[in-house]
Amino acid sequence: MKTVFRVLFHLLSYPVLIALVLWADLEIIKDQYKNYSYFTLIGVAVPVVMMLIFYVVYLIVTRKKSKKSKLCQTVIVCMIPILTLGGMWVACDRYLPDVISDATSGTIYYEDLAENSWKERADVNASLLNDFIKMSVMAKILPTPDGMDEKEATEYYQSISVDAEIPELEDNEYYHTINELIAIQYQSINANGYASFSDPWIGFATGSRMTIPCLLHLLLDKRTVDPDDIDKLDSPTVTYHEDEEGNIVIDEVLLAVYDENTYGITLKPLSWTVLDMLGENQEFSLGSGLKGALVDGVGGMVEEDYREDFTELVLGLVDDIVESVPMTLTLLVADERVLGSEVYVDFDFDSGNLALVPADTEQGIVMSRQSKELQGRAALDYMKMAWLNSNGLLYAIVMLLSVRTWFIYASAWIALMMLLDGCMRGMFADEAKRKADLYFQASKQPKARRYNKKSVPVATNFMETKEQKKLNNMQDALVRAIKESGGLNKSDDLI
Amino acid sequence: MDAKKALRRQNLFRTLKTVSYLLGYPLMLLLLLQSAYALGFGTKSIATEVVIIAWAAVTAVQILVTIITKSYAARTISVVIVTVIALLGFSIVFDIKAEAKLNDVAESFTRDYYQLEKGDKVTITAKEDKLYAEIKYADESKESVTVETPIKSYNEHLSEFKPWSGGSGLSGSINSLQGRLISTYNIKGTGSGNKNTDGSRGAEAPSIDGKDPEIWFGETGDVYNPNGLYADAYIFGVEQTIQILLTIYRTQEEYEAKGLDADEALAAAYLEAETSPEWLAYKNSKEYKDAYGPNGTAYNYMLTEERVDELLSALGTGLLRNKYIKDAISLLGGTLGISVSDLENLSLDKVVEIIDGFGVDVASLAGGMGVIVTDDMTTRDVLVKLIYKFSYYQVPTVLPSMYFIKDETLRTYAYAKYYAEVHGYNNACVLYTEDQENGHIGGVTMSDDGEPASSAFTAEELCTVRAINTYSGRFFPLMLARRYAMFFAAFTALAYLLAFFFAYKQHMYGLILKDSIYHE
Structure with missing residues (x-):
């Protein structure tokens, strides 16, 4: 019977947490696994790893040869979920803000995601990708397959993985997957756009302090592209040269566009404006x-x-x-x-x-069709492109945050389960036995150890001496052992 | 007594001892933290410090007495006395000090707002809810007056301050004026803070007459450009806003009192500075030429004649690409004085030609826009000056011309107006506008008009915010600590008393237990 209970307690600990996490994240995993694969599994992976750690420690601590009492073993076992899951909760709060800020160029804050808004964020991120695909189809940098109209083509691209090779792009020399296209467009809007503006104006523009002087600075100031903002220099999307001192000077960061004259996809240098960064009229x-x-x-x-x-x-x-x-x-x-x-x-x-x-808006793409000289750009505004570019990481964070609060609840719950498990393993009976042993050891002491009322040192403060403490402990153990062994008879010869 | 019973009693008193102890300082600290958090003081406020210090003092006494004597009675009495003295003593000292502090604040407000001389005497009296200031001027020809200050009396503060009822409302009323200042001017700072954190570039700023620029508008730290002006990204904090605005208001008042106009005086001072030998010599320095000379760094950030030519050329050809516009120019060009060929070769020179053709008085127009025009300037010179004025970029390493204004009052006024109007306009925190009827202040952006000029703070309001700021940061947390200290003085003493009593009982049952085990 005890074994049945023990199995039950173990099933109710980590497996329940994993099942709950899986249930909460299932929808996102189903939708986005094709795009962001293992990133969407982080939320489930973390408790699984925690479980593995737990059972390794559990087996070591509770091994038969262990010299620790079962009570002590149980305490250690109870500590593991609290330390690992609670630690994970603390670690999320401590380290994720920086990760999120880096991943989104400071456009999303931890507080925006930490509580219950992670689900909304997952929805927003899913729609970012869909919007990007829709605009790319409109701007023809994702070709419309034969026999499909624009709408069908959009749905087709939305249904496939971002890492899937696209047959229509087989001959394209710059990109073959949606992800590769996102990387090209983001590099252009980031290096040649956002990062190239002089401080502090772009920060003001995106931080609701866009004044007329601010706009003038953004339009007139000389802009420079920092080589550090380029992912890979030796790529067809970047041209550069070295100056006399050997420093790398970026000439052009190219963007993928559709050329109405050659009817093909090509790369084009582009000077992004502040309006593109804001993405609104x-x-x-x-x-x-x-x-x-x-x-x-x-x-x-x-x-x-x-x-x-x-x-x-x-x-x-x-x-x-x-x-x-x-x-x-x-x-x-x-x-x-x-x-x-x-x-x-x-x-x-x-x-x-x-x-x-x-x-870089839908209206912009539609308006660009009015003249052959114009080209709509398939890119979202800067903030959204930054999110899209780090979507995998953002999903990982979202998945982690989705279970963050459960970790803290689960840590206490699992500790409780393990305490019950400890009881089933005979934690208290084992403790009583140890106390009894202790009593018998004490009873073997020489007679001088016998105490009467007079010889008991008077402890007059909270801070007992070492000797008093030892004595008190021993006596406490003795009394408990007596209690648990069914009381004392006057006739019992204790010593 | 048998061992079982003795053990039960011992455990009971052990528990009671712990519970009693927790009902003292730990509970007080917990409740105080909760209130401090609700009031927006945060958990590390001085209120927390007060309780922790009192607790630490009592614990230290407890340890000390324990070393000296083992007597429960002695230890209990000493700890209870120290607890009561620490908590009630703090409350009494605070009552005395706070009252004096409020009087000081009311006095400093009066001196600040009425700009009193050192010899003038201010006597503060509390009447009902307000503090009143009686001003006796050193100049005996002036009659002494009694004015009401915006500082509430200590009794009023006490009656208002009820941390356990409507705490959040209280925190709002503490800082409502400051909150309005922040939102009106779109400046930085939370309800309780007045520090700016937006300084982007640290620099050692030059001093003027031996004074660091930070003395002028109350900001310290790495927020200055090397020329002594606030860094481009700097957004004013509460203190700076107050100081800048008061400088403007008071200089204007000062000039008005003399029957003069401060702005006219400033324009004359600018003209004098910009024609002074010092400024002209400075314009020949390498520092200046690197910035504004040929190919200077400033032109990375402002319109140049070449750029204007480029834009005009693009505009001309661009417009002519439109068939209808071309037709209209052909049709109406004669009347308008513009021909198609003008547009084909549009440049600054061409624009000058067209303007001269119309006979427009550019010099007076430019003068109206605040550009200093001299007689020897051509239309082109005036246009270039206008272009530079409207796209002007103050290079961080170059001293502004106002640095060379000789009159100290006007120079400080020039800096204050530059910050309030120009810097504030750049950064969407306009502090002042000359157009008091239709102008806007605060967050004037492309998509927002900010606040109407009529919502500007008066000097009295500014002085009030400043006066309240001088004490609110410590005063209200200390009020909170005082409330808890007064309430908990007796409670904590009782908790200690019980804790010691139960400790004693626990100990006695320990003895009985031992005895019963060995003698049963």
């Missing part, structure tokens, strides 16, 4: 009075007799101009001499609303 209102002011202004130029006809003529012309101006401005901004990067201008003359649309 900047909207301004120029006021709805623009048209009226123009009519008045134009009307004032000519004599009254001709005014009406002239204004009509000019307004007709203006309508044409207004319709074509956004594209003109877009091309103007994309000019090498201005920004050298596409920022689409969306302008509504009647309402006076002007929007600057970054090229």
Whole structure:
């Protein structure tokens, strides 16, 4: 019967924790194992490793030849889950913040994930990949397979692993998997974008302190690419040279784009703008009075007799101009001499609303199709690209955090199970026996060790002398042994 | 008594002894930590220190007396007395000191806000909930006045401070004014802190008349550029904001009192500084030329004539690529004074030509925008100066021209205005705007207007925040410690008394137990 209980207690310890973790993470593992394989198993792997450690120590501590009492063995066994699982909980709090900050370039904080929001984060990360694939298909750097439309192609790429070789990219010399494409695009937006801006302006822009001087600095300041931000120098995505002192100077960090002229995927140098980093439209209102002011202004130029006809003529012309101006401005901004990067201008003359649309948004890709000279970029904004690039690691962190709180509960629960296991192993009976042994050893002492009321030293403080302590312990043991062996009869000769 | 019973009793008293001990200082500390946490003081506040010191003192006495005597009675009495003295003594000393401290704070507020002379006398009296200051001027022609200060009296603080009822509300009321200051100006600092942590580059700043720049606006540490200005990334803290704004307000008041305008005086001072031999000599120094000379480092961060030419050229050709715009220029160009060929070769010179053709008075326009224009300047010079002004980058190693302003008051005013208007505008923490009607302060960004100028703090509010800051950091945690000390003085003493009594009983039953085992 005891064995049955012991098996039950063991089953209720680590296996239950592992089962619970598996149950909590199952959905994410099912969805994302194809993309991030073992990273998604971290949450399960940690308790499994903890279990292995536990049983190795358990077997060593409780081996038959052990000289430790069963009580002592049980205490040690109970300590292991508390130390390992509790330690894991503490370690998560101590070290994960730095790991998360590194992995996401300081865009996600531990507090954002630690409590119950890890599940939402997993959802966000899953949608990042889906969005990236959708935009890449739209921008044609993930080719639409024959017989499929864009929507089907998107679903097709979303259904395969990020590490799967894509048959349509067989001839491509730069990338063959979605993951390799993500690496190219991220390197470009990071090294040639975010990291190339001068301090502190990009931090202000992404930290809700984007002022006009800040924007001007981001647009006008000289930018440099740090070789440390490049993963691999000897790759077709980077061109560089060495200066006179032998320092590496990065010339260009290339981005994968679709070339409308050659109908193929190519690499292109690109100057990212701050709008690309933010990934959202900047909207301004120029006021709805623009048209009226123009009519008045134009009307004032000519004599009254001709005014009406002239204004009509000019307004007709203006309508044409207004319709074509956004594209003109877009091309103007994309000019090498201005920004050298596409920022689409969306302008509504009647309402006076002007929007600057970054090229790395869905709207940007759609707008890029209006002219052969423009290229939409399949990249998410900087923050999202940084997350996407470290998605595997982020998943590992998310999986670990998903079980972090359970570790602390499980540590106490498992300790309790092991205490019960200790009882089943005869922890207390064993202890009573040891005390009895101790009593018999004490009884073999010479007569001088007999105490009467007078000879007992008076302990007058909490801090007992060594001798008193020894004596007290011995007497306590004796009394407990007597108690457990069924009490004392007056006739018993103790000594 | 049989051994079993004696053992049970011994264990019972052992448990009671431990429980009694835990009901003393450990429980007090636990409850205090909980309150301190709820009030936002954190667990390492001075309140915690007070309790730990008192506990340590009592423990030290306990050990000391134990070494001297084994008598339970002696040990109990000494520990109980020390506990009561430590806790009640602290409360009494705090009551006396805190009252004096509040009076000092009220006095310093009065001196700060009313800018009193050293010889002026301030007497503080508490009336109901407020502290009032009676000012007796050294100048006997001025009549003495009694004013109300924003500092609450100690009794009012005591009646308000109820840590175990509505604690979080209390922490809000302690710092509500400071919280509003932080949000209005979009500056750094939490409710209880006033330190800035955004300094990006550490540097040894130059002194002016032997004074370090940190003396001016109250910030120490590595937050300065080598030229003595705050680093580019620096976002003001509470103290700096108060100091900068008070400098502006008071300089303006000072000039107003003389019937002058501080800003006009400052403009004249700038003109004088920028034409002074010192400034002109400095402009010839290597330090300056490296930054603003040909190919200087400043042009990595600002618009240059070449860059403007490049942009204009792109603009001209870009516009002409649009058929409709080209048609419009052909049609209206004559009236507007612009031809297609102008646009084809658009450059700064061409723009100057067009402007001159229209006969626009650029010099007066530029003057209105705060650009100093001299008679010998051409339209091109004025335009270039305008371009530089609006894209100007203050190189961290180069002294600003205001450094050369001779009048100390105006120079400090110039720095304060530069920080409040320019630095603040760059970093979305505008402290001051001259346009008091329609201007904005605080977090003025591309997507946010910040706060209206009317929500700016008055000098009185600024002085109040500063005065409260001088004591709130220690005062309120100490108030908390005082509350607990007063309540727990008797309780802790009782807990010690019981702990010793139970220890004694435990000991006695130990003796009985031993006796019963060997004599049964």
